[in-house]
Every structure is written in structure tokens, then in C-alpha cells.
Amino acid sequence: MGILMHANHAPSPEMAYAKSEIRNLKSEIIAEGPLVRWFLIGTALVFLGLFLFVPLVAVFAQAMEKGLGAYFASFRDPNALAAIRLTLLTAAIVVPCSTLFGVAAAWSIGKFNFVGKTLLVALIDLPFSVSPVISGLAFVLLFGRYGWLGPWLEKCGIEIIFAVPGIILVTLFVTFPFVARELIPLMQAQGSEEEEAACSLGASGWQTFRRVTLPNIKWGLLYGVILCNARAMGEFGAVSVVSGHIRGQTNTMPLHIEILYNDYNSVAAFAVASLLAMLALVTLAVKSLLERRVLRRLARAGQSRPTGG
Amino acid sequence: MRIQLKERSILPGFGLTMGLTLSYLSLIVLIPLAGLFIRSAAMSWGSFWATVTDPRVMASYRLSFGASLVGATTNALFGLSVAWVLVRYSFPGKRIVDAMVDLPFALPTAVSGIALTAIYAPNGWIGQGLGRLGIQVAYTRLGVIVALTFIGLPFVVRTLQPALEDLDPELEEAAASLGANRFQTFRRVILPAIFPALLTGFAMALARALGEYGSVVFIAGNMPMKTEITPLLIVTKLEQYDYAEATAIAVVMLLASFVLLLAINLWQWKSQRRG
Numbered sequence: 001m002g003i004l005m006h007a008n009h010a011p012s013p014e015m016a017y018a019k020s021e022i023r024n025l026k027s028e029i030i031a032e033g034p035l036v037r038w039f040l041i042g043t044a045l046v047f048l049g050l051f052l053f054v055p056l057v058a059v060f061a062q063a064m065e066k067g068l069g070a071y072f073a074s075f076r077d078p079n080a081l082a083a084i085r086l087t088l089l090t091a092a093i094v095v096p097c098s099t100l101f102g103v104a105a106a107w108s109i110g111k112f113n114f115v116g117k118t119l120l121v122a123l124i125d126l127p128f129s130v131s132p133v134i135s136g137l138a139f140v141l142l143f144g145r146y147g148w149l150g151p152w153l154e155k156c157g158i159e160i161i162f163a164v165p166g167i168i169l170v171t172l173f174v175t176f177p178f179v180a181r182e183l184i185p186l187m188q189a190q191g192s193e194e195e196e197a198a199c200s201l202g203a204s205g206w207q208t209f210r211r212v213t214l215p216n217i218k219w220g221l222l223y224g225v226i227l228c229n230a231r232a233m234g235e236f237g238a239v240s241v242v243s244g245h246i247r248g249q250t251n252t253m254p255l256h257i258e259i260l261y262n263d264y265n266s267v268a269a270f271a272v273a274s275l276l277a278m279l280a281l282v283t284l285a286v287k288s289l290l291e292r293r294v295l296r297r298l299a300r301a302g303q304s305r306p307t308g309g
Numbered sequence: 310m311r312i313q314l315k316e317r318s319i320l321p322g323f324g325l326t327m328g329l330t331l332s333y334l335s336l337i338v339l340i341p342l343a344g345l346f347i348r349s350a351a352m353s354w355g356s357f358w359a360t361v362t363d364p365r366v367m368a369s370y371r372l373s374f375g376a377s378l379v380g381a382t383t384n385a386l387f388g389l390s391v392a393w394v395l396v397r398y399s400f401p402g403k404r405i406v407d408a409m410v411d412l413p414f415a416l417p418t419a420v421s422g423i424a425l426t427a428i429y430a431p432n433g434w435i436g437q438g439l440g441r442l443g444i445q446v447a448y449t450r451l452g453v454i455v456a457l458t459f460i461g462l463p464f465v466v467r468t469l470q471p472a473l474e475d476l477d478p479e480l481e482e483a484a485a486s487l488g489a490n491r492f493q494t495f496r497r498v499i500l501p502a503i504f505p506a507l508l509t510g511f512a513m514a515l516a517r518a519l520g521e522y523g524s525v526v527f528i529a530g531n532m533p534m535k536t537e538i539t540p541l542l543i544v545t546k547l548e549q550y551d552y553a554e555a556t557a558i559a560v561v562m563l564l565a566s567f568v569l570l571l572a573i574n575l576w577q578w579k580s581q582r583r584g
Contacts, residue, residue, distance in 0.1 A: 032491050037398055044394040045406070047387040050435075051459050052412050055424040058434065062427050101333045108326040114315035120330075122574075126338055129570045131520025133540040134559045137547060138341035141348050146552060148344060172337050195320050205321035227414075234417025237522035241544060254419035254523065261423050261527065270427075273420040280415040287415070288408035 059277045063270035074271035082248045083256035083272070086164065090252060091232045094171045098228050102179025103221070107209070110187025111195060121184065127176045135173045136241025139166060162244030167252065170238045175228045182224035183217055186294070189301040190216055216301075219293040226290070230283040234276060342563075349560040352553055360557040365533050366542060370561075373539040376450060377518035380457030381465075385511045388465030395466070396473040410466050413459055418523025425456055426528040448530030453538065456524045461514030468510030472503045505580035512573045516566055 032040075063071055074080060105124060109117055127135065141147050143160040153160060160166045194216070198208040214221075236254040243250040251259065253272055260269035315323070349357065360366065394400075395407050413421065429436045429446035439446055446452045476499065484494040522540040530536040537545075539562055546555035 036491070040390055041394050041398055041400055044387070044391040048391060048406060048409070051455075051462060052409050054428055054434065055421060055459070056412065056416075058424045058428050059420060062424075101330065104326040104329040104333075108323055108330055111320055112315060112318055112323050120334075123334060123338070126342070129516060129520075129566045130342070131522065131540050131559075131562060131566070133522050133543050134345070134520070134563060135341070137543060137555055137559050138345045140547065141552065141556065142341050142344050144552075146550065169337070173341065176337060192318065192320055196318075199319050199321070208320070209322070230415050230417075234415075234420070236417060236419040236422075237540065240522075241547060254417050257419045257423065258527075266423075266427070269423060273417075273423060276417045276420050280412065280417070280420075283415040284408050284411055287411060288404070 056277065059270055059273050062266060063274040065270075066267050070267050071271050071274075074268035077268065079248045079251070080256060080268070080272055083251045083253045084275075086167070086251065087233050087253040089164075090168055090171050091229055093168055094175055094232045095225060095229050097172060098175045098232075099179045099221070099225055101176070102181075102183055102224060102228075105180040106183030106187045106217075107213075109184050110190070111192040124177050124180050124184075127173055132174055132235065132237030133241055136170055136238040139170050139173070139242055143169075161242050162246070163250060166242040167239050167250060170242050171232050171235055174235050174238050175232045178228035178231060179221070179224035182220045182227070182294075186217055186220040186298060186301070187213070189298050191301070216297065219290050219297060223287065223290045223294055226283055226286050230280065233279060345556060345559060345563070348552070349556045352557060356553070357557050360554045361561050365537070366539075366558055368534045369537050369539040369542045369558075372450065372453065372535075372537065373519055374565075376453040376457050376538075377461075377515050377521075379454050380461055380518050381511050381515040383454075383458045384461045384465045384514045385507060388462065388510065388514075389469060389507065392466045392469035392473055396470055411463050413462050418460070418521070419527075421459060422456070422524045422527035425452075425459060425524065429455060429528060447528050448536065450536060452528040452530070453525055453536060456528050457518040457521060460521050460524050461518050464513040464517060465507070465510035468506050468513065469503060472506035476502060505576055509573055509576050509580075512569055512576070516569045516573070519562065519566060519569070 031037075063074075075084075105120075109120060140161055142149060143153060143166060144150055145154065145161070147161075158165075160169065194212050195208050198212045199205075203211070233252075234254060235252075236258075239252055240255055240258070243252070243255055245251060245255060245259065247259065253276060257269050257272050257276075260266075260272065352360075391410065395403065395410075426433075426447055428434050429439075429452055431437070431440050431445065431447065433447070436446055444451070446455060480498050480502070481494055484498045489497070520540060522538075522544075525538055526541055529538060529541070531541055533542075539558065543555045543558050543562075546552075546558065
């Protein structure tokens with residue numbers, strides 16, 4: 001007990017050795033036997049293998065079923081190319097918008113105190129709890145031919161539903177919270193002391209943001225952008241409702257996959273799917289690389305503040 | 310005494326960022342969702358109720374809710390073992406396995422939909438083996454459950470991992486020193502401690518599964534009254550320009566999701582207060 005009472009002070013070498021000895025003893029007392037351990041690992045790996053690895057491998061296996069020639073031929077189809085272009089265009093518009101919004105929201109929520117902050121955060125999380133089909137429905141009700149703005153839009157000749165703008169709007173809805181959710185806790189944990197110091201030294205708002213805040217949040221920002229991009233390129237349900245499925249015009253990659261699959265063109269369907277699967281793998285790799293950095297930043301932010309929380 | 314809506318701060322940019330946040334939020338999220346509720350309020354209560362209690366709609370609610378429950382429970386059980394194994398043990402390839410748990414998050418739902426169908430179809434890798442045992446997965450309710458389990462997998466694991474990491478080993482040592490074997494320690498010390506996180510993860514998996522569309526429509530078979538999930542029914546009604554009915558069904562789903570969301574937040578708030 002005497003050794004443990006001094007645990008919070010910088011330990012001398014003798015104490016460090018004693019502590020590690022105690023730790024080894026402890027881990028023997030509270031560990032499962034090796035049989036139980038390997039059984040549990042086995043069960044977990046079988047479960048994951050069945051539900052995760054097998055589907056992933058299946059995508060590539062099915063795409064290559066008729067050989068590499070057929071695989072690459074799938075990408076020469078003009079409809080497939082149009083779908084890829086539309087997906088890239090959507091992501092190119094949606095990701096910067098969501099990022100801008102996320103940064104603005106995180107700045108106002110993380111650096112200031114005001115009434116209704118919790119409500120605002122809950123509202124930002126709203127798209128996560130709404131089924132993608134319902135979000136598509138909401139936009140059809142607003143902009144569709146029989147919707148609120150439908151007649152007015154028809155008069156002005158503006159097409160939103162069953163055209164590209166509708167796809168972009170609905171993708172904005174579903175990717176809305178991603179960057180904000182990453183940045184808000186990060187900015188809150190980091191507090192406003194550094195920015196206040198910069199301001200008191202004469203920096204303008206932009207200078208403060210660019211040179212003090214941005215370096216602190218860069219990993220969280222990248223993390224959120226990656227997730228936002230994955231969702232923007234992969235969204236299916238919401239886009240399916242508003243797109244009208246016009247081949248060559250309003251089909252994104254996921255929708256094109258559906259068309260190919262329903263046409264029994266399974267090699268082409270899985271070939272396009274394999275592109276998205278590769279994107280998912282890259283997303284996962286970047287995510288796991290960044291996760292540790294973001295956690296480290298959060299931890300450092302929590303420790304460095306002189307007053308708690 | 311003046312009511313203070315916002316604390317004074319020397320940092321600039323509140324007005325700009327708040328304005329941007331609120332207008333973007335309203336335009337993209339709040340107004341469309343409000344439109345949904347207003348549209349359904351335009352329906353008479355009688356026709357609303359008739360739509361929502363129609364046998365086909367009720368069958369889809371039963372399937373969506375039932376299959377989501379089974380999927381979330383499966384995830385709760387196996388997700389616990391996965392989280393335990395990832396936090397407590399080390400084995401070759403652990404880092405890759407840990408990263409892969411997020412695959413259902415990152416993989417587009419259409420891709421997982423066709424992949425799962427290809428595997429569990431009667432001529433698929435796993436479907437063949439199960440077919441010999443007389444079990445059909447694709448185009449049945451079992452297929453829906455498989456897809457919904459896939460989609461909810463990360464939620465339980467990712468909620469449990471921090472909870473398991475935060476466990477104080479002293480509690481387990483105390484139990485061991487009082488004579489408990491590992492199983493007793495697990496059942497009576499560890500499980501109660503991580504139960505809030507388990508429940509939260511379960512509820513999040515459930516909420517996600519309820520609204521899931523892309524991964525399910527390929528494997529489900531989509532027969533009305535049998536394998537038709539509620540989101541698909543909404544899409545079908547939309548394609549028939551039955552806006553009113555689609556809205557009514559959607560509002561019920563939204564309310565269920567909101568109730569679930571509220572429950573999740575309450576649990577999280579309670580468990581944070583205790584811990």
C-alpha cells in the first residue's frame with residue numbers, strides 16, 4: 001500500500017521496477033486461460049470473417065470472374081463513365097460545402113458559449129437518424145412536380161428533382177454532419193485560450209484561424225473530410241429517390257451498379273463496385289492512420305488546460 | 310437582470326459562423342424535414358391512420374423492426390466478443406482487423422447489397438452450403454437479417470471498445486481476490502459496468518438498421534407482405550406518385566427513429582452522470 005500511495009509522483013527506478021513487478025502479478029490473476037482466450041479470438045474472427053471479409057473478397061472475385069479483359073471493358077461503357085463523372089462531380093461540390101459548414105459550426109459551437117448550444121448540436125446530428133429514403137422523400141416533397149415549389153420551378157424552367165441539382169442537394173443533406181461531428185468535440189476540448197491569446201496580440205480573425213486553429217484541428221478535419229467523401233460517393237437510398245435513374249445523365253455509381261445488377265450484367269456491376277470498394281479500403285486505411293493522431297490531440301488538449309473541462 | 314444569451318468573448322467571427330451555420334442548417338435540413346411533417350399534417354387523421362395500418366404497411370413495419378431487432382441483438386452478442394478480443398488480447402493481424410470493423414461504415418450500401426446477395430444466393434459461396442442444409446438466405450427474411458447485421462456491426466464494437474478500455478483493473482483484481490473465477494467476475498463485475506455502452510451500441514445499430522435501404526433491397530426479394538422493408542415501401546409509393554401515403558409511412562418511421570435517438574441520448578447522459 002505504501003508504494004501505491006506514491007503512485008502519482010515521479011517514480012524512482014526502484015519504485016518503477018516494483019510497480020512493473022506488481023503489474024505482472026496482477027495480469028496473471030485477472031487473465032483468462034489460454035484455451036478460453038483462443039476460443040474467444042476464434043469466435044470473433046469467424047464472425048468478422050463471415051460478415052466482413054467474405055463480402056469484400058466477393059466483390060473482387062465476382063468482378064474478375066470473366067477475366068481481366070471483361071473487367072476493364074466494363075469501364076469503356078459510356079453510361080458507366082457518365083456515372084463515374086457524376087459521382088466525382090457530386091463529391092467535388094458536396095465535400096467542400098460540408099467542410100465549410102463543419103468548420104463554421106465547430107468554430108461557433110466550440111469557441112463560444114451561448115444558450116441553445118446542445119439543441120444546435122442535436123439538430124446537426126439530425127441527418128444521421130433519418131433514413132436516406134426519407135431524406136430523398138423530403139426533397140421530392142419540396143422540389144418535385146407536385147411539391148411545394150414544383151409549379152414555380154417548372155415555370156422558371158429549373159429542374160431539381162430527376163436532375164443533377166437534386167442529387168447534389170440530397171447528398172448535401174446526408175453528408176451534412178460528418179465534418180462538424182469530428183471538429184466540434186475537438187475544438188471544444190482545445191478551448192479558446194490560444195485563439196484569445198492570438199487576438200490579444202493583434203491578430204485578425206482570419207489570421208487567428210489560419211495560424212492558430214487550423215494547425216490544431218488539421219487531423220480531425222482530414223478525418224471528417226475522408227468520411228464525408230466516402231459517404232458522398234457511396235450514397236444510394238437518398239439519391240435513388242430523387243434521381244429518376246436516367247441512364248447516362250442522373251445515375252451515380254451506386255445507382256449504375258443497381259442498374260447493371262438488375263440487368264444480370266454481374267461482371268460489370270461488380271467491376272464498378274470494386275472501384276467503390278477500393279475507395280472504401282483507402283478510406284479505412286487513412287481513417288486508422290489519422291485516428292491515433294486525433295486521439296492524441298484530444299488527449300493533449302484535455303491535459304493542457306489548467307482548469308478542468 | 311439582463312438575460313445573457315451568449316457569453317462575451319474577444320474572439321471574432323461568431324456572427325459570421327453562426328449565421329452560416331444556421332442558414333445552411335435551415336436550408337438543407339430543417340426546411341425539408343419540416344415540409345415532410347407539414348405535408349402529413351395536411352392529411353386527415355382518418356386517412357393517415359388508414360394508410361399506416363394497412364396490412365401491407367404493417368407487414369413492412371413488422372419486418373423492418375423485427376429484422377432490425379434480431380440484427381442488433383446478434384451484433385450485441387458478437388460485437389461484445391469482438392470488442393473484448395480487440396481490447397484485451399493481441400494476435401497477428403489485429404490492427405488490420407480493428408480497421409476493418411469500420412468497413413460497413415465506409416462501404417457504399419449498394420456495394421454491400423450486391424456482395425451479400427452474391428454470397429448468400431442459392432449458387433453463392435455460402436448459399437450453396439446452406440442450401441444443402443435446407444436453409445435459404447437470399448430473398449428471404451433471413452437475408453434481411455444478415456444484411457442488417459452487417460450494417461450495424463461497427464456500432465456495438467466501437468461503443469464497447471472505449472468502455473472496455475476504461476474499465477478499472479482493480480475491480481477485477483478485487484473480485485479475484487475475493488474468490489471469483491473469471492466467468493463470475495465477467496458476469497457480475499465487468500458486464501454491469503459496460504452494460505450502458507452495450508445498450509447504447511445496440512440502440513444505435515437498431516436505429517441504423519431501421520432506416521437501411523441499399524444493403525437490403527438486393528438480398529431481400531422485396532415481395533409485399535413477406536420480404537418488403539418499410540423504406541422500400543416508401544419508394545414504391547413514391548414511384549406511384551402516392552405522395553400522401555409515402556409521407557404518412559415516413560412520418561411514423563421518423564417518429565420511431567426520434568424516440569430511439571432520444572432514448573440513446575438519455576442513456577448516454579445517465580451513464581455519463583454515473584461515471
